[in-house]
Amino acid sequence: MRPRLHTVVHVCAAVLAAGSLGSTLHDGVEDRGAALAFGLLVTVGELTRRGGTLIREAAPLAAAGSLSYALLGEIAGRPAQHGAAQVVTVVLAASLLGSVPHVGRGDGHALDAPARRVLAVGFVAVCFQPLSGRGAFDDWGGPAHALLLLALLSLSALCDAVLAAALARSRTGWPFLPMLRDELRALPGIAAAVLATGAVMALGVAVVGLWALPVFSVPLLLAQLSYRRYAAVRATYRQTIASLARATEIAGYTPAGHARRVAALSRAVGRDLGLTEPELIVLEHAALMHDIGQLSLVDPVPAGATAVLPVTEQRRIALLGGAVVRQTGVDPRVARIVERQADPHGEQPLAARIVRVVNAYEEKSREGGPGGPLTALEDLRLAAAGEYAPEVVDALARVLSRNTEEAREYPDRSR
Numbered sequence: 001m002r003p004r005l006h007t008v009v010h011v012c013a014a015v016l017a018a019g020s021l022g023s024t025l026h027d028g029v030e031d032r033g034a035a036l037a038f039g040l041l042v043t044v045g046e047l048t049r050r051g052g053t054l055i056r057e058a059a060p061l062a063a064a065g066s067l068s069y070a071l072l073g074e075i076a077g078r079p080a081q082h083g084a085a086q087v088v089t090v091v092l093a094a095s096l097l098g099s100v101p102h103v104g105r106g107d108g109h110a111l112d113a114p115a116r117r118v119l120a121v122g123f124v125a126v127c128f129q130p131l132s133g134r135g136a137f138d139d140w141g142g143p144a145h146a147l148l149l150l151a152l153l154s155l156s157a158l159c160d161a162v163l164a165a166a167l168a169r170s171r172t173g174w175p176f177l178p179m180l181r182d183e184l185r186a187l188p189g190i191a192a193a194v195l196a197t198g199a200v201m202a203l204g205v206a207v208v209g210l211w212a213l214p215v216f217s218v219p220l221l222l223a224q225l226s227y228r229r230y231a232a233v234r235a236t237y238r239q240t241i242a243s244l245a246r247a248t249e250i251a252g253y254t255p256a257g258h259a260r261r262v263a264a265l266s267r268a269v270g271r272d273l274g275l276t277e278p279e280l281i282v283l284e285h286a287a288l289m290h291d292i293g294q295l296s297l298v299d300p301v302p303a304g305a306t307a308v309l310p311v312t313e314q315r316r317i318a319l320l321g322g323a324v325v326r327q328t329g330v331d332p333r334v335a336r337i338v339e340r341q342a343d344p345h346g347e348q349p350l351a352a353r354i355v356r357v358v359n360a361y362e363e364k365s366r367e368g369g370p371g372g373p374l375t376a377l378e379d380l381r382l383a384a385a386g387e388y389a390p391e392v393v394d395a396l397a398r399v400l401s402r403n404t405e406e407a408r409e410y411p412d413r414s415r
Contacts, residue, residue: 005170006112009163013115016122020088030081034072037210039094041065041217046098048224060194060224061217062098066091066117067156067198068205070125071149073132076209083133084125091121112167120160124152149199157187157195173402175274182277193223238285244328245288253294255303258362263287265399266358272395273350283351285330286337290355293321293338307360314342345389353389357396360388373400 029035045062070087072080095114131137140148161183169176197220204212245259266287270280294301294317306314322339326332340352341359348356357380364376377400380393 006167009112009119009167010115013118016088017092017118020085020092020122023083023085024089027083027085030083030086031075034069034075034080034205034210035082035086035090037213038065038069038072039090039097041213042069042091042094043098046095047101048221049098059098060190060197061220062095063117064194064197064201064220065213065217066095066121067124067153067195068201070121071128071152071198071202072205073128073137073202074206076205077207080132082129084122084129087125087129088118088122092118112164116160116163116167119163120156123159124156127152146199146203149202150195153195153198157191158184161187172271173398174271178271178274178276185277190223190227193220241285241288241330245292248291248294251295251300253297253300254291255366258366259288259291262290262355262358262362265362265396266354268399269354269358269392269395270351272399273354273392275350279351282331282333282337283354286334286341286351287355287358289325289330289334290321290338290341290359292324293317293319295324296320303363303366305363307363311342318342345387345392348389350392353392354395357388357392361396 042062042065045059045065048061049059069090070084072082074080092114095117099114137145137148162180165176165180165183168174168179197216201213201216204216242260245263248254249256249258263284267280267284270283275283291306294306297317297320301309306317309317318339318341322335325335325338337349337351337355340348341356343352345353345356361373361376361380364379365373377393377397380388380396
């Protein structure tokens with residue numbers, strides 16, 4: 001079997017790290033004060049790391065410090081003596097040191113993030129340090145030098161976005177282009193602040209020395225704090241929607257966990273069909289609230305199974321659900337998806353088609369016992385031409401197949 005892309009990336013990062021470490025040990029550490037200062041900055045940045053689904057760059061200070069060290073050509077007016085190998089070695093050692101508390105608490109991150117960090121820093125250092133050591137940039141003063149640093153950092157960010165999307169594609173099998181769009185869309189946020197801070201740090205140290213590091217770290221730390229608060233608000237917003245969706249379960253209209261399962265599977269199907277991250281968020285919220293119209297019924301539907309009801313009754317419940325959603329102040333797009341989930345699939349938006357297929361699958365598989373999932377998928381295939389969107393049913397089959405393969409490969413992983 002050919003190795004997967006993420007394995008190849010990890011091996012390349014390990015080879016670069018090992019070669020850099022060997023070269024540094026052989027030649028010794030140059031400018032030890034600068035190496036210690038930047039290593040301390042990266043370590044502090046890793047200690048302040050905080051991950052989450054809404055945080056693309058969990059350790060912006062560490063990323064900015066790593067890139068600025070790779071672009072450091074002068075220290076207080078004198079030429080810097082370190083090379084690209086020392087840059088990679090210092091960044092790797094500081095990153096590993098700063099990750100120790102996270103690993104000890106059991107929330108250590110996967111290998112993809114450090115591998116990307118090593119490759120990005122190595123790329124920038126290899127492009128800049130050899131030429132800077134030979135004096136190639138001595139005549140690049142003022143704006144030209146600043147533009148050079150920003151160009152290198154921008155190229156590095158683009159390459160890292162492509163690499164992140166490719167790694168996700170290798171691990172999940174999801175379409176590459178939508179994930180690349182999500183990565184590129186995230187660049188104007190905290191990533192732009194990281195790039196700008198990295199360039200400013202390198203320029204500041206070149207003029208005033210290492211005291212520039214703590215001065216230019218403060219704005220990025222404040223931006224990181226603001227971004228975390230934004231992520232916390234988004235998480236609270238989702239929790240509020242999930243709590244509203246549980247009203248049907250508490251009232252006995254739907255089985256426990258039904259909305260959560262439909263939302264998780266709908267998001268996976270949407271990923272397979274190429275929806276972007278903002279579209280997936282709307283889809284997930286609509287899937288969580290797709291049954292909320294049942295609260296308007298006098299007599300509950302048995303087991304909350306709306307897929308077996310007549311089409312006119314399904315549409316009535318969907319319209320009632322949309323009216324309820326509009327009263328909650330949720331995104332109007334969510335209400336439109338809830339309202340149209342019972343329309344003919346040829347007239348539905350893609351998100352409504354996904355919710356309808358996944359909801360029917362969840363209800364049919366729940367009723368079918370041990371063989372329910374396979375029977376439910378076969379029922380959807382047979383009815384796809386007239387009732388359910390065939391492309392969504394096919395995407396659901398692919399997602400279920402990947403989930404089965406992953407469960408066999410990682411039997412102890414909670415899903």
